[in-house]
Amino acid sequence: MNRVAMISTELDAEELDGIDPDDAEGSDELYEHHRIVVDRGQEQLRIDKFLHGRLRNTSRNKVQEAIRAQAVEVNGVPVKPNYRVKPQDTITITLPEPPREGKVVPEEMQLDIRYEDSELLIVNKPAGLVVHPAYGHWQGTLVNGLAYHLADLPTGRNGEIRPGLVHRIDKDTSGLLVIGKTEFAMTHLSLQFFHHTIQRSYLALVWGTPPSPTGTIRGNIGRSLRDRKVQAVYPNGEQGKPAVTHYEVLESFGPVTLIHCVLETGRTHQIRVHMQYLGHPLFSDVTYGGDRIRVGQNTGAYRDFVESAFQLMPRQALHARSLGFVHPTSGAQLFFEAELPEDFTALLEKWRAWATKSYP
Known part of the structure; x- marks a missing residue:
């Protein structure tokens, strides 16, 4: 069993989509996406309730499905949804596909750029275009297109491309976004958003x-x-x-x-x-x-x-x-x-x- 450790204290709920509780076997290879060590002062809660509080944008039913599919283990052993977590328990979530790296893949894309200079650019985003890669949308996002358009810029920390986002709009909302092309521009623009x-x-x-x-x-x-x-x-x-x-x-x-x-x-x-x-x-x-x-x-x-x-x-x-x-x-x-x-x-x-x- 191939396991790739990824330590995380905040989980992305969409990673659990597609898990079939009636097919607990899943893939021949499983990859560890998350590992949580329960705090010493944690009260004893049902694990489905505990994970529901940690997961973003998910339902308790989705958590229970993942547990029934044996995607969730405590101290290396699959548990039932009513298991009560205890201080220092180690909770792991394993899935059939490997975790995605935090790097953005540049993609050639027709961008509606309304203004651009050495510090920033303005993009008119069409409805239906996801702004930032996330689980289920690793490709074809605005950030993928920006990474290609800004390919000649220095890369960010750890070699990751910094796309310059300082704000977002929803996938199905159209309209304008400002993108910072330098660290200074990103910081300056972010402060303007912070101060309204x-x-x-x-x-x-x-x-x-x-x-x-x-x-x-x-x-x-x-x-x-x-x-x-x-x-x-x-x-x-x-x-x-x-x-x-x-x-x-x-x-x-x-x-x-x-x-x-x-x-x-x-x-x-x-x-x-x-x-x-x-x-x-x-x-x-x-x-x-x-x-x-x-x-x-x-x-x-x-x-x-x-x-x-x-x-x-x-x-x-x-x-x-x-x-x-x-x-x-x-x-x-x-x-x-x-x-x-x-x-x-x-x-x-x-x-x-x-x-x-x-x-x-």
């Missing part, structure tokens, strides 16, 4: 009409206690991190409304979860409930119209429209805008035509 001096605006199509033409949503955002794959708002600040979103209504189409959002903070899924909390999830947002009719009767011609609109744009209606920041070396104030992509433009035209016909 970066100007960022988004366009979003939401269900319903917000309570006022302009408004501000304040509420901590953190991982949901009911579903760790999504974020939730904690208005009393008992959990999560502070998040502030300003919005302005641009155009109403009856059941849906086009809004302009400005971010003070940059939490995961911030606009999507804040608008859901306000009662106006983004149109076609599968994760936060915008992929079904939220306003109007789910019958007849209207239902058919909305279903065709979902097909036209089968992703959340969100676009990172603009970026403004101070150039790291020149000190100049830079500002960039990206037009709406074709699917978003076609969706607005469809709703605008419907609204004109329905509200003459």
Whole structure:
């Protein structure tokens, strides 16, 4: 049995995807992906609950499946989901495929670069493109393309390519990203994000009409206690991190409304979860409930119209429209805008035509 040791205290849940509890034999070769030595002061918890607390973006059921598939061992012995971890237990997770190295493979890719100089570049990311490699998406990401485009730059620590990311946008969100090409630029830009001096605006199509033409949503955002794959708002600040979103209504189409959002903070899924909390999830947002009719009767011609609109744009209606920041070396104030992509433009035209016909 070939085992490659990878010590980790924070696990990536997606590594457990595809494990079949009815096929515990798996591959002839198993590779150790993670090794956890339980703290001396750890209370005795069921191992499925213990690992659920350590795994990112997973369910307790997924952990139990991995345990039943004998992918999880304690002190070298497979255990059941109800096993209670004890201080100094050694927990290992082994999988049929080897761990990925932390290096980025450069890939030639057509990048929509809107600006570039010696310190930074601005990329207009299309919807559907993953920003950073992760389990299940090791290739074909924006970072792979950037690594190829920036191949002549010095490599980072331990020979790993540093792609220059200082922020991200979701896979199915389109729009602008700024990339630092030097360590100094990355640090300078990161500090601007940290101090909330970066100007960022988004366009979003939401269900319903917000309570006022302009408004501000304040509420901590953190991982949901009911579903760790999504974020939730904690208005009393008992959990999560502070998040502030300003919005302005641009155009109403009856059941849906086009809004302009400005971010003070940059939490995961911030606009999507804040608008859901306000009662106006983004149109076609599968994760936060915008992929079904939220306003109007789910019958007849209207239902058919909305279903065709979902097909036209089968992703959340969100676009990172603009970026403004101070150039790291020149000190100049830079500002960039990206037009709406074709699917978003076609969706607005469809709703605008419907609204004109329905509200003459």
